[in-house]
Amino acid sequence: MSHRAVTTLLFRRCLSTPATALLTSSSARTSRKLSQRGFASLQQKSSGSWQTAAAGRPRCFSVTSTSRSSSSAAAATEVQYESEPADRQYSITIGDIEARRKRDGRLVAGTAAMADIDSFKTFPAWRQLPKARRWDHILSKESAAREPCVLKQAARHLKKPGLISLGGGLPSPEHFPILNMSMRVPTGQTEFTEAAAASEDGGATVSMGKYDASQALGATSGGSGPAEYDLSIALNYGQSKGSAQMLRWVTEHTELVCHPPYSDWSTCLTVGSTGALEQALRIFCDRERGDTMLTETYSFSTALETAAPLGIKVLGVEMDDQGMLPESLDDLLSGWDVKARGSPKPHLLYTVPSGQNPTGATQGAARRKAIYDVCSLHDVYILEDEPYYFIQMPPYQRDRPATSTPAPAQTSDEFLQSLIPTFVSFDVDGRVMRMDSFSKVLVPGSRMGWLTASEQIIERFVRHAEACNQGPSGFSQAALYEIVEKTWGHEGYLKWLAHIRESYTQRRNILLDACEDHLPAGIVSWTPPAAGMFHWMKVDHTKHPDHGKRSILELEEEIFDLCIEKGVLVARGSWFAAQPDQPQTGMYFRATFAAASASAMTEAICRFGEAVRESYRL
Ligand SMILES: Cc1ncc(COP(=O)(O)O)c(C=O)c1O
Numbered sequence: 001m002s003h004r005a006v007t008t009l010l011f012r013r014c015l016s017t018p019a020t021a022l023l024t025s026s027s028a029r030t031s032r033k034l035s036q037r038g039f040a041s042l043q044q045k046s047s048g049s050w051q052t053a054a055a056g057r058p059r060c061f062s063v064t065s066t067s068r069s070s071s072s073a074a075a076a077t078e079v080q081y082e083s084e085p086a087d088r089q090y091s092i093t094i095g096d097i098e099a100r101r102k103r104d105g106r107l108v109a110g111t112a113a114m115a116d117i118d119s120f121k122t123f124p125a126w127r128q129l130p131k132a133r134r135w136d137h138i139l140s141k142e143s144a145a146r147e148p149c150v151l152k153q154a155a156r157h158l159k160k161p162g163l164i165s166l167g168g169g170l171p172s173p174e175h176f177p178i179l180n181m182s183m184r185v186p187t188g189q190t191e192f193t194e195a196a197a198a199s200e201d202g203g204a205t206v207s208m209g210k211y212d213a214s215q216a217l218g219a220t221s222g223g224s225g226p227a228e229y230d231l232s233i234a235l236n237y238g239q240s241k242g243s244a245q246m247l248r249w250v251t252e253h254t255e256l257v258c259h260p261p262y263s264d265w266s267t268c269l270t271v272g273s274t275g276a277l278e279q280a281l282r283i284f285c286d287r288e289r290g291d292t293m294l295t296e297t298y299s300f301s302t303a304l305e306t307a308a309p310l311g312i313k314v315l316g317v318e319m320d321d322q323g324m325l326p327e328s329l330d331d332l333l334s335g336w337d338v339k340a341r342g343s344p345k346p347h348l349l350y351t352v353p354s355g356q357n358p359t360g361a362t363q364g365a366a367r368r369k370a371i372y373d374v375c376s377l378h379d380v381y382i383l384e385d386e387p388y389y390f391i392q393m394p395p396y397q398r399d400r401p402a403t404s405t406p407a408p409a410q411t412s413d414e415f416l417q418s419l420i421p422t423f424v425s426f427d428v429d430g431r432v433m434r435m436d437s438f439s440k441v442l443v444p445g446s447r448m449g450w451l452t453a454s455e456q457i458i459e460r461f462v463r464h465a466e467a468c469n470q471g472p473s474g475f476s477q478a479a480l481y482e483i484v485e486k487t488w489g490h491e492g493y494l495k496w497l498a499h500i501r502e503s504y505t506q507r508r509n510i511l512l513d514a515c516e517d518h519l520p521a522g523i524v525s526w527t528p529p530a531a532g533m534f535h536w537m538k539v540d541h542t543k544h545p546d547h548g549k550r551s552i553l554e555l556e557e558e559i560f561d562l563c564i565e566k567g568v569l570v571a572r573g574s575w576f577a578a579q580p581d582q583p584q585t586g587m588y589f590r591a592t593f594a595a596a597s598a599s600a601m602t603e604a605i606c607r608f609g610e611a612v613r614e615s616y617r618l
């Protein structure tokens, strides 16, 4: 940044629109409402030093300009922050997004159009935030060697009026044998249930035709003008980072939820987080360099299986019921001895902050910040894998009123307030790549998600995508666009997320009730999960009659086999060990409450209890 800069902006109060000004006073009310409903205590519990749900989310952002202007107004503007990151915090509202869209007018983005992510940002002062750090020093040789796809680049000329393309391999849509696609979906006007979606007032049939976005057709469609997206665009080749139409929605949603505190943040679509992680590991890790990925002691098995064949070493950092321990992370990195370890100091952390797979652990706000700070100190880049972020639940209560099932209607603002901040929300360095996925909150078969990271990293990722999957399927983009953009909008999508989390909360409660009722106390113990789909049960191996004679792995195998015999499948804790070559220190089993019906879940836990009792000869 230029040192000729003369203007100092102190970010204190900025968005002076009435909608935002109201936020500060409404947040106190919101926090009271939330605490009545148990959400504030959810956050208190999981974070320790967190005060209230509302206090945790950035509220105000305004600019006090103390410009001592002495050179041209066009001179580079340097932004200084009184103290960071707090003063970089801002928030936008759905109203702000709507106002920006109104100003922008219709999105014109035809076949293979390049999306300009910056043009989808709503916060007016985003350009004045400092830029992300550069990550050239940790890029793999493979990633650094990637060049832009010449054919995709050529598509930028397609928007020139009158241009006749004989250049690319884009087929003409007249040869696409699909005229339109339609789906029946819940509108959210009443409820989001299957019954509501089928009903007159709770559901809608949405459809996309082949030429909906072309002027000629739009003119005849009742004066509403042409659509912004259609099958001729969605089903043709597109840019690997995703269609502008979907990326606009994703960028807005991300700004609403994460409000990244640096200017050059960006987004791109992914073919789900599984593949995104594989691409990310190939951006940041080099087999020849002997690179290591840090993660929790117990980590998502697929992530471990992704790292292993790439020749990436994996180290598990100690954890508790809030996930990774920042002190252990710091100890590991501070004491790193390159010679003794035979590999360079790790520069990459993979973590699942909410409802971690497999342990169900959820990092509170203070925990997240502490992990981030340790990563800053040791210059570690963070991969934040968050498929369960929106499935954050109120605390489990054994003796809740039986009739308390239907949740009171929640506003989208309340919903956002109740969420623990993301790593991206305090990522002043741009050292986080956040992976979002539609899998757990919409449909896994969409094979679609998105990244939030600095422009440099998004660009490297997209270069890779151009030479492998070319981004998500046009069918998926079209279908999800119809739901989240056309039917629900941001407000409706947040309502949907609140609905989904309510459903999973009920499922969790049923599973935990069954555990309380049917598992041998004193042998099986757990922390009630505060997010996600997983319940992690510790079975005290020291109480086993064969303790000391048989290994933990042998006992775990015996219980697993007994479970299968009795008709229940649970996952063995050892499957998720980040370092399977290290001896196990405890015996664990993972159960998911995502799939089975209420009665089947209870029966399954009974069977699991029987298996444990039989092994323990009780
Ligand atoms: C932690 C975690 N990350 C990623 C995924 C996969 O997500 P996607 O369907 O987007 O590939 C899962 C699914 O189980 C998961 O638990």
Ligand SMILES: *[C@@H]1O[C@H](CO)[C@@H](O)[C@H](O)[C@H]1NC(C)=O
Binding pocket: 179, 180, 181, 182, 207, 209
């Ligand atoms: C799909 O296209 C056919 C043929 O043009 C038309 O009759 C039908 O109404 C369209 N369906 C929808 C849902 O638009």
